[in-house]
Amino acid sequence: MMLIYQLAALFLMLNIVAGMARVLRGPTTADRLLAVQLFGTTGTAILILFSLQTGNKAFQDLALIFALLAGILGVTFTRYGQAWYKQGATDPESTKVAAKEK
Amino acid sequence: MILLGLDLLLVIVLLISAWFALTTADLLHGVVIFIAFGLLVALAWVRLQAPDVAMAEAAVGSGLTGALLLSSLSAMRRAQARAEASKKEGDVG
Amino acid sequence: MNWNDIATTLLIIAGSFFFLAGTVGLLRLPDVFTRLHALTKADNLGLGLIALGAAFQIDNLMQLVKLGLIWGLVMFASATIAHLIGRSALEQGQQPWEKAS
Numbered sequence: 001m002m003l004i005y006q007l008a009a010l011f012l013m014l015n016i017v018a019g020m021a022r023v024l025r026g027p028t029t030a031d032r033l034l035a036v037q038l039f040g041t042t043g044t045a046i047l048i049l050f051s052l053q054t055g056n057k058a059f060q061d062l063a064l065i066f067a068l069l070a071g072i073l074g075v076t077f078t079r080y081g082q083a084w085y086k087q088g089a090t091d092p093e094s095t096k097v098a099a100k101e102k
Numbered sequence: 103m104i105l106l107g108l109d110l111l112l113v114i115v116l117l118i119s120a121w122f123a124l125t126t127a128d129l130l131h132g133v134v135i136f137i138a139f140g141l142l143v144a145l146a147w148v149r150l151q152a153p154d155v156a157m158a159e160a161a162v163g164s165g166l167t168g169a170l171l172l173s174s175l176s177a178m179r180r181a182q183a184r185a186e187a188s189k190k191e192g193d194v195g
Numbered sequence: 196m197n198w199n200d201i202a203t204t205l206l207i208i209a210g211s212f213f214f215l216a217g218t219v220g221l222l223r224l225p226d227v228f229t230r231l232h233a234l235t236k237a238d239n240l241g242l243g244l245i246a247l248g249a250a251f252q253i254d255n256l257m258q259l260v261k262l263g264l265i266w267g268l269v270m271f272a273s274a275t276i277a278h279l280i281g282r283s284a285l286e287q288g289q290q291p292w293e294k295a296s
Binding site: 005008012015018022031033044048049051057060061070071 | 211218272275287
Binding site for chain 2: 003006007009010013014016017020023024026029032033035036039040043046047050054056058059061062065066069072073076077080
């Protein structure tokens with residue numbers, strides 16, 4: 001059983017590595033935020049697997065914190081990120097995308 | 103052996119995200135990458151068998167610092183807008 | 196290996212598959228809205244399956260409740276965030292992707 005937990009955790013870690021590409025490439029802030037959401041969900045799953053593997057119950061509490069954190073961060077970002085773009089400068093990359101599609 | 107591979111992947115992603123959090127030109131994107139970095143550091147603490155430190159890192163290092171950075175970004179933007187507005191008024195008068 | 200272990204193994208493999216689907220969607224789909232669709236649904240299902248698989252290994256009621264709480268929170272958070280991100284992307288002027296004909 002230990003082998004299965006470890007293999008699944010390694011696989012989820014590979015998912016995080018792949019998601020890192022989306023964080024770095026963008027193109028818009030919303031995309032990066034989505035990839036951070038992926039980190040949160042995947043991290044929660046990894047923590048559940050670790051708690052099974054080591055039998056440490058504290059990891060489940062940490063998984064709970066990760067689950068909570070994802071929601072709060074998303075709300076904060078859409079609120080403040082909006083303000084950041086509304087006042088003055090527009091997002092150069094998102095306008096580029098919009099121009100390409102027209 | 104498998105866990106060693108996992109640790110190596112974790113270290114690589116940590117280094118990449120730390121580098122780009124520092125060097126990204128757009129501040130908002132930098133903050134997003136910093137939050138991702140915080141989550142990954144929490145995972146690293148878990149791998150070091152320190153779940154209590156990981157809890158502090160996830161809540162403070164990623165959540166609270168991320169929210170603070172965002173709030174200071176919007177305050178910065180407001181201050182800039184106010185400075186530009188007052189400069190314009192000075193030109194007219 | 197008893198039946199509980201087999202159930203856990205199968206559920207974890209199924210959950211990993213859905214995580215893979217979510218990541219592939221995040222990397223390959225063309226715009227924010229389609230990525231939103233891939234990520235917020237597939238990943239939650241994957242996490243739910245993994246939590247269900249973990250529940251087969253746990254005999255403590257409180258821990259079972261905690262696992263259920265984790266899944267419920269993630270579902271709630273991602274449903275909220277999907278709407279918020281979608282709306283803010285629209286307000287920023289993102290056009291939904293259409294198939295080039």
